[in-house]
Amino acid sequence: MRVLHIVTGLASGGAERQLQLLLRHLPAHQHCEVLALTNPGAVADALRAEGVTVHHLGMRGNRDLGALPGLARQVRAGRYDLVHTHLYRAGLYGRLAARLAGVRTVVATEHSLHPGVIEGRPVTRGVKGLYLAAERLGTTTVAVSRQVAQTLHAWGVPPARVELIPNGVDAARYRRPPADRAATRARVRAELGLPPGGRVIGGIGRLVPGKRFHVLLEALAGLDGASRLVLVGEGPERSALERRAAALGVRDRLVLTGERDDVPDLLTALDVLAAPSTEETFGLGVLEGLAAGLPVRHSACPALDELPPGAAPQARRIPSEAAAYTAALRELRHLDDHCPDPLPRPPAVGHYDIVRVAADLGALYDRLVRP
Structure with a gap:
């Protein structure tokens, strides 16, 4: 199985480090690559040192819509079975690019969502509307805690589209x-x-x-x-x-x-x-x-x-x-x-051992990609 993880950036943050941990422990048959929309920092270097292929799109900002066709081409060229997005901007662009590229299975992990705050920023009507529009383009949204899952449900995301898989500690x-x-x-x-x-x-x-x-x-x-x-x-x-x-x-x-x-x-x-x-x-x-x-x-x-x-x-x-x-x-x-x-x-x-968490995520991939 070929999996592409699309993440907003790869500086040293909690979501980025969590992605690095997961990639170390996912099942061997799930070959993973990573694409950073911007800022391929310390975690990108660490992933490359561990043998993971890391791509950099070079987006200039949140409204760089011109980057979308290139992202879709890159997804299509990789012939991925599944695309997995992380963080708000990657969720917007990544899910749309995956659909344009013909990828049928698209997962997103919601790492940081509170009732009125997403990734430390206030949730406006526009932010929430874009989030929900992008969510409908995906297959499943992974919540890292029950609190995140409850917030998604309160926003109107159907429970059947939400999977609870927590973060893990090595x-x-x-x-x-x-x-x-x-x-x-x-x-x-x-x-x-x-x-x-x-x-x-x-x-x-x-x-x-x-x-x-x-x-x-x-x-x-x-x-x-x-x-x-x-x-x-x-x-x-x-x-x-x-x-x-x-x-x-x-x-x-x-x-x-x-x-x-x-x-x-x-x-x-x-x-x-x-x-x-x-x-x-x-x-x-x-x-x-x-x-x-x-x-x-x-x-x-x-x-x-x-x-x-x-x-x-x-x-x-x-x-x-x-x-x-x-x-x-x-x-x-x-x-x-x-x-x-x-x-x-x-x-x-x-x-919350990462070995257990990665096994649960790998099982989700298998279940979603299986014909």
Whole structure:
């Protein structure tokens, strides 16, 4: 089976990284290629290094309608059995191009949809209308959580056209023998300039307003001077966070790593993962923290909300307020003398293991393409 994944861009974002993980674990008989409409960044380089063919369309913007004929020609030339789109712009152009090229099976994954927000932007009447028009050109829309599926249903997408397949976490990458984990922890702390002792709080995600990382800066100001905050990711809010940290007097206690490919290594340096975002459609960072054996304090995680209460005893939901995070982090007193041994891996991590998720997606492909 020949499959083409069309994605808006391939910079380091959650949807792009998720696509990279899926391609590693999809069944061998499903040969996959990737086409980026624009911005073939770090994930494109990583995919090519792993042997995946990556095409670049070179679109100049959301309204570059002149790119559509070229996209349709490229889809037709590849003789694909299935086209799978990711993110809003790719969903619009990709589904239409697939139909123009004669591809009968078109899947789209909805990665980031809230009732009034899509991919961090407000949903206008025009945006919603275009989305629904494009959705009708597809075969199936994959929702990464029940919350996303419910929003699609509320928009009028028939339940029969929606398939629930969650995001996944590469659980195997976070399993470390105790000696290896201790050595990695010491190395990473030295690299980041973190004290060998002292409390290290971490956050994972793009530096955008929706992640609410300013809440963690304000919480850090209420903790002792030995505490540090490490934010793993990059984005347009970086300068604003640095200015806010300086105003709070904690700039020397904030570490911004930028985009990194070694997130499992970085998590060994942390004592707790904190996620104050209130606009998550899944909560992958929370799952990564749990896979690394960390206690987690979060404000929104649909992935955990959809599981039984005992699926992640190390995680606790708290309000997205500085006072709540300060209090919650102070309660973790054992972190002052935290040993590098991880907490037991909770059932939630196994439930969302990428191996299982990729198998479910591969089975969907087979079911849809089968005559």
